[in-house]
Amino acid sequence: MKRVVIVGGGYAGVALARALDRNAEVCLVEARDRFVHNAAAIRSVVAPALLERIVIPYDRLLRRGAVRRGVVASASEHGVVLAGGEAIEADVVIVATGSRYAEPFKPDGDSAAAFNGSIRAAHATLRAADNVAIVGGGAVGVELAGEISTAFPNKSVTLVSNAPALMPGYSAKFSRALQTQLRRKGVQLRLDTRVETLAHRERPHAGILGNDAGDEPRHLIFPALGAQPVTALFREMVGARFDRQGRVIVDGWLRPAGLSRLFSLGDAAATGDPMTIVAITRQAPWLAKTINALLAGRRIESLAPYKPWPARGILVPLGPQDGASMLPILGRGWFAGRWATALIKGRELFIPRYLKEFGYDK
Numbered sequence: 043m044k045r046v047v048i049v050g051g052g053y054a055g056v057a058l059a060r061a062l063d064r065n066a067e068v069c070l071v072e073a074r075d076r077f078v079h080n081a082a083a084i085r086s087v088v089a090p091a092l093l094e095r096i097v098i099p100y101d102r103l104l105r106r107g108a109v110r111r112g113v114v115a116s117a118s119e120h121g122v123v124l125a126g127g128e129a130i131e132a133d134v135v136i137v138a139t140g141s142r143y144a145e146p147f148k149p150d151g152d153s154a155a156a157f158n159g160s161i162r163a164a165h166a167t168l169r170a171a172d173n174v175a176i177v178g179g180g181a182v183g184v185e186l187a188g189e190i191s192t193a194f195p196n197k198s199v200t201l202v203s204n205a206p207a208l209m210p211g212y213s214a215k216f217s218r219a220l221q222t223q224l225r226r227k228g229v230q231l232r233l234d235t236r237v238e239t240l241a242h243r244e245r246p247h248a249g250i251l252g253n254d255a256g257d258e259p260r261h262l263i264f265p266a267l268g269a270q271p272v273t274a275l276f277r278e279m280v281g282a283r284f285d286r287q288g289r290v291i292v293d294g295w296l297r298p299a300g301l302s303r304l305f306s307l308g309d310a311a312a313t314g315d316p317m318t319i320v321a322i323t324r325q326a327p328w329l330a331k332t333i334n335a336l337l338a339g340r341r342i343e344s345l346a347p348y349k350p351w352p353a354r355g356i357l358v359p360l361g362p363q364d365g366a367s368m369l370p371i372l373g374r375g376w377f378a379g380r381w382a383t384a385l386i387k388g389r390e391l392f393i394p395r396y397l398k399e400f401g402y403d404k
């Protein structure tokens with residue numbers, strides 16, 4: 043049986059490991075002791091009891107393959123070397139090292155316990171704050187504004203974005219729906235506004251938003267300025283190139299640096315899709331099928347290359363009942379309103395699905 047090493051047990055690495063488990067000897071190497079379903083991290087800032095269900099052990103994930111806890115220090119198409127010096131050989135290597143995000147939304151470092159601590163600390167600070175500001179009008183900032191204004195309707199919540207509309211890159215109808223619902227929840231939107239003096243870009247902190255009149259109250263400020271791809275392993279590879287977001291450039295079969303048996307997907311790779319789980323739901327099945335064909339002896343260039351989603355898809359709940367979505371179908375995407383967003387994602391945040399995939403639904 044052929045050996046496959048996957049670096050990174052986030053959404054991409056986990057989906058691929060499960061899809062290849064039957065046909066290959068899979069070794070999934072992950073720095074953390076537990077998977078964090080970070081799509082539900084935003085609501086856990088207002089409801090930290092959710093942590094018990096979104097930080098999930100890896101021990102029941104694979105039937106045949108193994109999940110190894112460790113940090114990969116270098117990767118080639120012949121295998122990986124762990125930080126302690128141990129080498130793991132493989133016939134195919136996949137690097138799915140993902141991205142970082144500001145605290146408390148994604149774990150930083152290799153401890154899931156530290157992530158729990160960071161969410162609980164943010165929750166305690168939030169409870170004590172009267173004025174909350176979120177800087178960044180992308181999915182995380184918008185969703186956080188929706189969750190806080192729903193859970194704490196008496197707090198003053200301000201959402202600041204340097205773009206003229208929320209969710210830049212998506213349709214005007216989608217932005218308008220989110221803006222209207224947030225205003226109804228009492229969120230003050232400051233669009234086309236650049237915050238010049240953000241004391242920290244990586245963690246929540248107390249500060250003053252404006253630098254004009256001097257009569258601004260102090261806010262609890264959550265920076266939500268976007269994901270930073272984690273690409274250290276590619277930086278060591280001769281010929282690796284990166285796009286403007288810092289994602290590694292890959293060929294049509296998701297291979298970086300001119301390599302033939304090393305692949306990448308998810309947030310780390312410039313696949314043509316945005317950095318979302320929605321994108322991974324297309325990439326992982328395609329890559330599993332391609333790798334299975336490769337392991338069965340097919341020449342990769344004889345297989346169909348990866349085609350990104352035709353449109354950018356994202357589901358943005360604003361609390362359990364509200365929100366809006368763009369489904370990545372048809373040429374320009376399909377708009378879905380409050381009801382469909384709540385039904386598909388808002389109520390449960392896909393938590394039951396991940397508990398089931400990890401064997402922890404019972």
Ligand SMILES: Cc1cc2nc3c(=O)[nH]c(=O)nc-3n(C[C@H](O)[C@H](O)[C@H](O)COP(=O)(O)OP(=O)(O)OC[C@H]3O[C@@H](n4cnc5c(N)ncnc54)[C@H](O)[C@@H]3O)c2cc1C
Pocket residue numbers: 049050051052053054055071072073074080081082083084112113114115138139140141142143147148182272275307308309310317318319320321322356357
């Ligand atoms: C708060 C928040 C909410 C989000 N909600 C949604 C949503 O609702 N829907 C949606 O579509 N997208 C959402 N996203 C985006 C989504 O989280 C990312 O697209 C997704 O995490 C990317 O998955 P990935 O597997 O590529 O990387 P990651 O999830 O970042 O996983 C990478 C993994 O690799 C491991 N790793 C890194 N380097 C090494 C190494 N050298 N050795 C070993 N292990 C390593 C890390 O520990 C990590 O577990 C959200 C993002 C944030 C921040």
